[in-house]
Amino acid sequence: MKKTLKELGGNAPFIVFDDVSIDNAAAGAMASISAMLEKSECSNRILVQDGIYARFAEKLTIEVKTDVR
Secondary structure (H helix, E strand, O other): OOOOOOOOOOOOEEEEOOOOOHHHHHHHHHHHHHHHOOOOOOOOEEEEOHHHHHHHHHHHHHHHHHOOO
16 A cells, blocks of 8 residues: 545545445535534535445435435
């Protein structure tokens, strides 16, 4: 393994890889979005691996539509 450093503009991305539980990732992203409305240091962008993008987007859309905050 080689150590690497990724410069992502100094912001806090929410990164979703293809081996994740889609339900847990969508719930976590929703929590991050909600926290972003309250604090500026929370995740402000979501990066999703290509292989699960469509399923994740569908699940996150459901999470956003059913949020009761």
